[in-house]
Amino acid sequence: MRSFPQGIHPKPHKEQTRYTAIQRLEFAPYFVLLLNQQIGKPSLPLVQEGEEVRRGQLIAQANGDFSSPLHAPVTGRVLKRGLNLDMNGSMQDSLVIQPFPASGQSPQLEAPCDPFALSSLELIEKIKTIGMVGLGGAAFPTHLKLKSSLDKKAHTLVINGCECEPFLTADHRIMLEQPAKLLRGIRIILHILGAKQAVLALEENKLDALRAIEPHLLPHDQISLVPLKTKYPQGAEKILIQALFQQEVPSGGLPADLGIMVANVTTMYEVGQLLPLGQGIIERVVSVSGDGVQKPGNYLIPMGTPLEFILETLGLCTKSPQVIFGGPMMGKSVVCLQTPTTKGVTGILVFRGESRPKPQAPLPCINCGECLQVCPLRLNPCEMARQAANNQLEPLLKRFHLFDCFECGSCAWVCPSKIPLTQLFKAAKKQIRQKKLHPLKSA
Amino acid sequence: MRNYLQVLVEPAPHLRRALDTKQIMGGVFFALLPIWGLSIFKYGLVSLFMGLVCMAVCCGLEYWILALKKQSPSRWLNDYSALITGLLLALTLPPSLPFWMAALGAAVSVTLGKHAFGGLGHNPFNPAIVGRVFLQASFTAPMTSWVPPWQKNRFFELLASNLTLPLMRPNLDALSGATPLGQYKFAGVATDWWSLLLDQTPGSLGEVSPLLILLLGLALAWKRYLDWRIPLAMLAGSLIFSGVVEALGWGSNPLVFLCSGGLMLGAWFMATDMVSSPVTPLGVWLYGGLIALLIVVIRTWGGLPEGVAFAILIGNAVTPLLHLVTQPRVYGTPKNKALG
Numbered sequence: 001m002r003s004f005p006q007g008i009h010p011k012p013h014k015e016q017t018r019y020t021a022i023q024r025l026e027f028a029p030y031f032v033l034l035l036n037q038q039i040g041k042p043s044l045p046l047v048q049e050g051e052e053v054r055r056g057q058l059i060a061q062a063n064g065d066f067s068s069p070l071h072a073p074v075t076g077r078v079l080k081r082g083l084n085l086d087m088n089g090s091m092q093d094s095l096v097i098q099p100f101p102a103s104g105q106s107p108q109l110e111a112p113c114d115p116f117a118l119s120s121l122e123l124i125e126k127i128k129t130i131g132m133v134g135l136g137g138a139a140f141p142t143h144l145k146l147k148s149s150l151d152k153k154a155h156t157l158v159i160n161g162c163e164c165e166p167f168l169t170a171d172h173r174i175m176l177e178q179p180a181k182l183l184r185g186i187r188i189i190l191h192i193l194g195a196k197q198a199v200l201a202l203e204e205n206k207l208d209a210l211r212a213i214e215p216h217l218l219p220h221d222q223i224s225l226v227p228l229k230t231k232y233p234q235g236a237e238k239i240l241i242q243a244l245f246q247q248e249v250p251s252g253g254l255p256a257d258l259g260i261m262v263a264n265v266t267t268m269y270e271v272g273q274l275l276p277l278g279q280g281i282i283e284r285v286v287s288v289s290g291d292g293v294q295k296p297g298n299y300l301i302p303m304g305t306p307l308e309f310i311l312e313t314l315g316l317c318t319k320s321p322q323v324i325f326g327g328p329m330m331g332k333s334v335v336c337l338q339t340p341t342t343k344g345v346t347g348i349l350v351f352r353g354e355s356r357p358k359p360q361a362p363l364p365c366i367n368c369g370e371c372l373q374v375c376p377l378r379l380n381p382c383e384m385a386r387q388a389a390n391n392q393l394e395p396l397l398k399r400f401h402l403f404d405c406f407e408c409g410s411c412a413w414v415c416p417s418k419i420p421l422t423q424l425f426k427a428a429k430k431q432i433r434q435k436k437l438h439p440l441k442s443a
Numbered sequence: 444m445r446n447y448l449q450v451l452v453e454p455a456p457h458l459r460r461a462l463d464t465k466q467i468m469g470g471v472f473f474a475l476l477p478i479w480g481l482s483i484f485k486y487g488l489v490s491l492f493m494g495l496v497c498m499a500v501c502c503g504l505e506y507w508i509l510a511l512k513k514q515s516p517s518r519w520l521n522d523y524s525a526l527i528t529g530l531l532l533a534l535t536l537p538p539s540l541p542f543w544m545a546a547l548g549a550a551v552s553v554t555l556g557k558h559a560f561g562g563l564g565h566n567p568f569n570p571a572i573v574g575r576v577f578l579q580a581s582f583t584a585p586m587t588s589w590v591p592p593w594q595k596n597r598f599f600e601l602l603a604s605n606l607t608l609p610l611m612r613p614n615l616d617a618l619s620g621a622t623p624l625g626q627y628k629f630a631g632v633a634t635d636w637w638s639l640l641l642d643q644t645p646g647s648l649g650e651v652s653p654l655l656i657l658l659l660g661l662a663l664a665w666k667r668y669l670d671w672r673i674p675l676a677m678l679a680g681s682l683i684f685s686g687v688v689e690a691l692g693w694g695s696n697p698l699v700f701l702c703s704g705g706l707m708l709g710a711w712f713m714a715t716d717m718v719s720s721p722v723t724p725l726g727v728w729l730y731g732g733l734i735a736l737l738i739v740v741i742r743t744w745g746g747l748p749e750g751v752a753f754a755i756l757i758g759n760a761v762t763p764l765l766h767l768v769t770q771p772r773v774y775g776t777p778k779n780k781a782l783g
Contacts, residue, residue, distance in 0.1 A: 010458050166458060238774065251775035322451035333452040353451045363464045363522065364564030369670065369722030377774040382722060383766075401773045409456030416464040417564075423454040 001204065003229035004243045006376045008410045010166050010232055010329070012205060017289045018169040020297040022177060025313065027105075031073050031097045031304035032084050032340040033059070038133045039140045040066040045095055051078045053097065056107030056279055060095070062128065068141045069131045071280030073302035074099035087325050089335030097304070110278035120150060120192045123275075131280045131343075132271060136160060136171075136235075136264030137326050139344035142271070146192055148254070149261035157195050158244065158255075159186055161202035161209065161265040162228065162235035165327025168347045170287040171265040173298045175202065175209035178269055179216045185272025186223055193261065198223045200265075201244055203230040232329060233408035237262040239376045251404050266346075286341065292318045292350035301341055308337040310348060320353030329409045363417040371411035371421065377404050381411035381421050388428040396428055397437055403429065462667065467717075468523035470668040474659045475530050475712065481642070481651040482534065486590075487597025489538045489605060490648045496542050498529030500549035508558045524563050528552050531571035531712060534649025535705060535752065536578070539590050539615065541607035544582055548574040568759045569716040572752050579752070585613050589620040589645040620645040623703045624748040633695050639702040646704065653702040660711030673720060674710040676731020681706060684739040694743050706738065709751040719759040726762070726769035734758040 036042035043060035053059055053072040060070040076099035083091035099105075110130070115123055128143035163171040175182060186198050200223060202209060210225050217223060228234060228243055238249045241260055249255055255262050270281055283302040290296065294315025301310065307323065324331040325345045341348070371381035384400045396402040405425050412421040482490040505525035509515070520526065532552050536545055555577070556570030557563070579586045590602065604613035623634035623644045638644055642652050664671035681701055688694035700706075705713075714720060714734055721730045734754045741750025772778065 008460075010460075242774070248775045251773065253775070320449040320451055322453070322457075324457055328455075328457040330455055331457065332455065333457070335450065335452055337448065337450060349457075351451075351457075353449065356451065357459065359453065360463075364562070366464055366467075366564050366717045367720070367722055368467070368717045369727070372722050372724070372771070378771040379773060380722075380770060401776065404773060404775065407455070413456050413458060414460050416460075416462050416467055418459065418463060420454055422456060426454075 001227060001229050002243055003231050004234065004239050004376060006374050006378070006410075007231040007233065007239075008374050008413055009230075010413060012230070013166045013289070014169050014172075014205070016167070016296045017287055017298055018172055020173075022173050022285050022298045022300055025299040025301045025305070025310065027074055027099050027302070028305045028309040029098070030079065030306070031076075031099070031302065032306060033070055033073070033095045033097065033304040034084065034086055034340060034342055035060060035070070035093045035095070037070065037139060037303065037342040037344065038068040039138065040068070040144075042093060043067060043070045045081060047078050047095070049078055049080050052076070053078060054108045055105050056109065056282060058110070058129075058280065066141070066144065068133050069129065069280070070303075071131055071282050072097060073282045073304050075105055076100050085336050085339050087332060087334045087339045094340075107279055107282065110280065112276060112278045115188045115275055116191055120194070123188065123192045124150070126275060126278070127271065129280075130274050130278070132267065132274075133343050134264060135266040135270060135284060135343065135346070137330075137344055137346045139342070142263075142267060145261065145263070146189070149193055149256050152256040153259060154193050154256055154261045155196045155259045156261070157186065157189055157193060157198040158237075158240060158260055158262045159198060159200040159265055159268055160235055160237065160240055160262055161200055161206065162240060163206070163265075164203060164230070164232045164235040165329055165331075165347070166232075167289045167349055168287045168327050169289075170285045170298050170346060172206050172209055174266055174269045174285060175206065176212045178273075179213040181272040182265060182269040183213065183216050183221070183223065183272070184276070185268035185270070187221070188271055188275060189261075189263065189268065190222065195261075196222060199226055199244060200224070201226045201228055201240060203228050203234065205230050233376055233410060236376070236406055236408055238406070242376075251401060281343065284343065284345075286345055287347040288314055288350070289347065290324075290350040291355060292316060292321050292323075292352045303343055304340045306338060306340050307334060307348070310341070311337065311350065316350065318350075318352040318354060322351040322353055322356060324349040324351070329413065330407065360418055362419045365417055365419060368416060370414045370416065374410045374414050376408065376410065377401075377406075379405055381425075385419055385421050385424050388424040391431075393428060393432050393435070393437060397432055402432070465522055467668045468527060470663060470666060471712070472523045472527050472530070474663050474668075475527065475534070477659060478534065478649060478651060478656060478708070479530060481655060482648045485592045485642055485651060486538045486648060487594070488599070488601050489597070490533075492542065492601065492605070493536060493538070493540070493545055493648055494530055494533040496545050497533040497536075497549040498526055500546045501525040501529035501532075501553045504550055504553045505558075508554070508562075512558075512562070514562075522563055524557075525553060528557065528570045528574075531649075532574045534708060535571065535575045535647050537586060537589055537647055539588050539602050539604045539613070540578075540582075540585050541611075541613045542605055543607065543609040544578060544585060548578040551577045564718055566718055567762070568756055569713050569719050572713060572756050572759075575752050576756060584615060587625075588615045589622055589625075591620045591645050592642065622646045622650075622748065623699070624742065627695055628742075628748040634699060634703065636696065636698050636702060639699065644703075649708045650703075650705060653707040656707040656711055660707075663711070669711070669715040670717070670720070670727060672727045673715045673731045676728045677710040677714055677735045678706075680732040680735025681710075681738060684736055688739055688743050694739075700739075700742070704742075704749045705751040709755055713751075714755050714758060719762060721762050721765045721769070723766060723769040724771060726765035729765055729769065730758050730762065733761065
């Protein structure tokens with residue numbers, strides 16, 4: 001079975017949610033739609049305070065091409081437009097919507113279509129109008145990725161079903177429960193790209209999903225299902241490409257440079273489900289897990305649902321919670337519980353603060369070299385940490401390839417001295433960006 | 444609404460491997476204890492006191508230096524590193540060495556070998572070896588005089604030379620015995636393999652059954668407390684190089700070579716000192732191989748019968764150079780241009 005040479009094996013912790021079917025979470029008493037849910041420019045609101053909106057209605061349009069539109073998650077009234085806290089605790093422009101308690105909640109559709117009768121460019125425009133972004137966590141607008149992949153004549157579509165982050169099982173459940181819509185999404189993207197083949201990669205611990213998808217494959221489908229050895233961070237696109245094809249994405253480049261486009265399973269599923277209907281993306285499957293929540297599972301949650309409502313509904317069993325948006329390796333600790341979910345939230349992990357390991361002061365690096373053995377990019381994390389601690393930005397940038405690091409956290413996971421390696425690298429990158437030492441990435 | 448909740452925030456990754464530095468160092472220390480135990484069984488009170496003296500001096504000085512550096516001395520034994528340095532040093536010393544010399548060696552280990560460079564994690568050389576080499580250079584005669592093991596009254600009395608007053612020269616005339624390597628080098632007498640395995644030969648306190656050291660080393664490697672590639676490279680290298688030397692008619696049996704002197708202890712417990720050994724995948728193999736080559740060269744052609752300590756010291760010294768030339772190629776960078 002294929003894989004990549006380095007990497008780590010953290011405990012998977014998936015049993016809590018992998019067997020529970022996807023359920024719908026009830027509507028919150030109010031929704032907060034942050035306007036910058038995607039990478040790129042924030043969306044521009046089209047509705048006024050006090051206006052009534054319908055579920056699925058376009059309420060904020062894309063601000064230029066490097067942006068995405070937003071749709072109303074519920075039928076209700078726009079209470080106000082104003083600042084709200086995001087997960088980092090900073091204030092962001094947002095729309096607050098209060099649902100009508102008794103109204104029908106069937107979504108409003110834009111314009112249903114037969115995707116295979118349309119041209120690539122028409123379909124890319126459609127994907128933009130339904131507000132699709134990368135739902136694996138990055139929230140990069142899908143239409144932009146498709147455009148650049150089309151320009152570079154991508155010949156291979158890789159569907160990322162690795163879900164290598166511990167605790168998360170949303171992709172796994174979607175593959176198990178919705179193989180037909182997932183495959184429809186893949187066929188639509190293959191049609192857009194005119195690509196020769198699609199490869200759906202998943203890890204060994206999800207072979208049941210592979211068996212669930214197989215019967216839905218059509219004879220003429222150019223889609224192969226490839227199991228990989230379970231390992232972290234296999235779901236990172238550069239690493240996945242290495243595991244599948246033994247090819248390396250050039251430093252500073254994109255998978256498109258190799259003629260490959262990588263997309264996440266949930267994104268493909270939502271494209272397959274929403275695009276033919278012409279419906280905007282207003283809800284997504286989120287894994288809620290961890291020892292701090294009473295009813296863990298995979299839930300269909302509308303974007304903009306406040307975190308505190310989710311915790312209340314699913315039962316918070318601690319007075320000092322630690323909540324993480326995303327997986328435990330790369331996800332972020334949420335600073336305040338009022339923050340709403342967005343398109344990029346793949347998982348909500350709730351840990352009991354009481355059972356978390358006490359933060360210890362890091363010990364000096366003892367040069368054990370474990371970080372070099374696990375770094376999937378073959379970087380030298382311990383030496384980089386020394387350079388970062390001494391503020392040696394130039395060598396970090398030029399000799400140590402700091403900007404190739406995608407902060408997977410494997411080095412910090414393995415470090416016996418508990419040195420916060422990932423955090424040191426993030427801080428160094430931030431400084432380099434501020435000083436504009438790195439011409440390409442100073443945006 | 445939920446103001447009473449105390450939200451915890453920390454940077455990613457939110458999972459950490461359970462193994463920590465304290466556990467690794469503790470594991471190494473506890474793996475040394477059986478070796479010390481066998482040494483006490485073999486040499487009696489001498490070995491017990493030598494170990495205690497060295498560890499006491501190392502820990503005491505570590506405490507004092509940490510206090511001087513205004514680092515919290517409450518953590519002084521937390522990382523076991525001073526204990527390991529003291530015990531390792533004791534195990535490399537000959538049984539007849541005066542305790543005051545051992546104490547001086549321990550002091551040099553912790554001060555010059557470790558804290559002069561900045562303490563834990565910063566020493567370019569293995570501190571225990573720095574202490575041993577200091578003693579060998581300063582007190583050559585006491586460091587190369589040996590007593591036979593398994594003496595009848597070993598559990599009841601120390602050797603007269605052990606109790607030499609500080610700064611006094613010990614009387615070594617009464618001592619007899621030579622290490623297998625010394626016998627081979629200076630008298631041309633080969634020792635058979637079995638007497639090495641069964642601990643019948645004189646030597647340093649830690650030159651006990653190679654089999655025991657091997658087993659303990661393997662246990663540490665299995666727990667990932669040491670890098671298995673270094674001892675493997677060193678032992679395999681020693682076998683190969685000494686085999687070549689034997690085939691050319693210049694040396695003794697490679698198996699005897701492997702089991703004699705400090706080679707086993709050095710391979711599993713000294714060359715593997717993480718701080719002073721390389722971290723790059725290729726560098727680790729080169730480091731082990733280089734040390735093996737140096738041991739063979741020193742033992743065969745050098746003026747000393749034993750060369751493990753010097754070989755490891757030189758290996759430590761070239762570690763930064765190995766780092767320079769063995770950096771792996773970073774993912775996605777051109778194949779011919781290495782980082783460095």
